[in-house]
Amino acid sequence: MRYHQAVHEVPILLEGCAPIVDDRAGRESEGLLPSDLLRGGLELPDLPEREVVKHFINLSQMNFGVDNGLYPLGSCTMKYNPKICDEISSMDTVAHLHPLQDVSTIQGALAIMFELENMLCEIGGIDAVTLQPAAGAHGEFTGMQIARAYHESRGESRSEIVLPDTAHGTNPASAAMVGYDVLDLPSKDGCVDVEALKAAVSDDTAAFMLTNPNTLGLFEKEVVEIADIVHEAGALLYYDGANLNAIMGKTSPGRMDFDIVHFNLHKTFATPHGGGGPGAGPVGVKQHLEGFLPVPRIVCRNDMYELDYDRPESIGKVKAFYGNFAVLVRAYAYIKMYGRDLQHVSEQAVLNSNYLKQGLMDVFEMPYGKLRKHEFVLSGRALKKRGLRTMDFAKRLLDYGFHAPTVYFPLIVDEALMIEPTETETKDNLDAFIAACKQIMSEDPEIVRSAPHNAARRRIDEVKAARDMILSWRSYRGKKESHHNGQASTARD
């Protein structure tokens, strides 16, 4: 095993910073602001550029990204992000545009957004798209608002969203945030229990949320029946697009009769995750819901792109301006780069996933069906016999230079390991991952339990973090001082 992450001792930027001075008095004389509005001290570093750059470069070396190696984090679609997309999105003609410029001065930007909407319509099998939502969860929020506006427009007030127990946490959270009650539907054999769904929906159901393939990587084969049941109840069918990487060109949410769809551009369309964001979560709808999309809509009249705010049925705005434009440009470039070959992206993603799954089937058991799409979920239950848990295994993988899979999700699999290799990994990488998994299973359990050993840190104490609640330099210093004072007074006693 040759992997070893860099370890640097990197002080916090405010460590050793000069004490704050309240220089309000001196600045009153400037007379630019009333003294009542003036700030006192300001505690920020005072470092030369060279030191700041060193600080962050050393920090970056203690961070693992896709560019470092295999990142099989299930549900997150950690594919390689082509560099040309970054380069284009950082051009002046993207980065230095103000959102309130006259439309005549942003025609290129609007053209890109307009075309991106159309390409997403084709990929999603839907009729209209808004690019405004900032992420997948924000797309869900938007979609649920659209569902609410739709039912209200028909004089109905439906109060419930139904979703399977395999759903991602953002699904129930988004539904609740829009004011809906959430009904969790227990799965049957890892898929939607059609009979249970039939019994669950009623004229109080606003929508059923589903991702297909689902979070186990299984294609919901009864999707046609599911759509019929939901629509017969007068409810809408919502598609969580997090798993779209599995099906491009093979089927589409629209074809499966979904009414509302969100896309995660930072998953399927290769925009980098940036350590947690920014992403983009465009939302598409079928024609009957188009009027509810957020304003403004981008329209093309006489070869000029315009922003149309005159949509009386619109839910309004979900975010300032038009969406995460710099992210949209990257996704546009990516889709253009592949064009109709995007279906080969999905093919390779599914092939890689099934190959990896095949190689790991004799390491771990895999509950539910065999044929998976872009990801699969194993159970780490067997580890328990050796006194280990899935998390221990995940931490040990870090020592081999792999990022860990998603663990303990979906909730219906005991000790779950959710693995998504994506299409950008080579067979050699997949083989190396399989070999590492096998090797870990034959290692001394103590080594696994105390992993990682080759990362910048040994196992990190999350319980202590929650107990101490040191969430900023201020709170750290405050606690240190009160600790010192406490010690001092005990000593005196």
Next chain:
Amino acid sequence: MQRTECSALMMSVLGIASVEELFEDIPKKVRTSGLKLPDRVEEADLARALRDMLASNKPVTEWLSFLGAGVYFHHIPAAVRSIVSRSEFLTSYTPYQSEVSQGMLQALFEYQSFIAELTGVDVVNSSMYDASTALGEGVLMSHRISGGTRFLSSKAVNPEKLSVARLYAKGANMEVATVDYDENSGTVDLDDLASKMTDDVSGFYFETPNVFGVFETCWKEIREIVGEKTLIIGANPLALAIVRSPGEMGADIVIGDAQVLGVPMNLGGPSIGVFGCRADHIRKMPGRLIGMTEDAEGTRSFCMTLQTREQHIRRSRATSNICTNQALLAVAVAAHLALLGREGLRTVAMKNLVNMKSLSSEIDSLDGYTAPVFGAPHFNEFVMRSPVSIDRLNEILRKEKIHGGYAIGEWFPELKDCALVTTTEMHTSNDHRRFIEALRVSK
């Protein structure tokens, strides 16, 4: 090994003759055959096509701009881009595996630390999508803290931001009502606030500087009127280098947009929503928090914490649905603040203020123009009343390659013939002169 060869080998391991077999579980009825998209494009052609397409845009690096209204053109040190372009930051996911993600985690902790210092509150999360969704989340959090069926907001707020807040408020069955501004000063009308602050009200939101660019001078009175209810204050993090922090003004929750600290305007997105609060509200707050802890050897370490508030644990009872946020931009903000440092940041903020003063007085001395329209102290933008309609004026300015101020009458009909004019440290006296000259001749 060649790629095609690898695929063939993988297929033989799986015992399949074609990848199509891996899609056999998709019912025929819903199958599609391929995508109606153009052919793939080589990198060189792609770059050329996109560059050409984007060339029709007029970025503020080509045209002189006086636009602001929540999104600002400030200088970003080159080192910021170089830092956030590091692959290890750029291509990582949310730092779930903390042991291999210390870089991101420490940088986010530093972001939280800097923003807590600037805003004067105890806790700051590691980002929201933007200021408007931060306000929406703030309104929902106010409901968790103080209950109520109505939330009040100062009217002197970008109405698009209020539109977002209204949508979020709906989820808690709350409506958002507005409190007038004083026509002379541009600050909150205290009498109107007092009369609307009834029992069913959850909390109140005001900004400083507000949408007219003016600082709120009556913050003490406002805190008193709001009493036990939740007070949310919106701030410009750059202005905080020189003005009293919302924490010091008694805010329960602070929001803002840190785009001004190291993030390009990007046509309005991505930017980065600031969200902070007092320590006693921590468990009611949305978003990710990074905490300091130790590893098994006692070495200082960082990890995500208090996750039981979040969607992946709490599902429908989470404080928010947010998952992907704006993490990389938080790193940019931390780097930007570290590079500028205390003096650098103050100098930039002062320059904004001074530029605003000189530009507004130059405009005011022009025949027929009034600037600023409001009397309270301003930061870097102001409302200007023009003798010519703003649409007409801006059309003339475009001929001179100038993006004029925003026609704020679109948002506030009472400010017809007014523009919101913004100037920052990027504007030279020559830039001001060009603008003044154009105004003079356009009359």
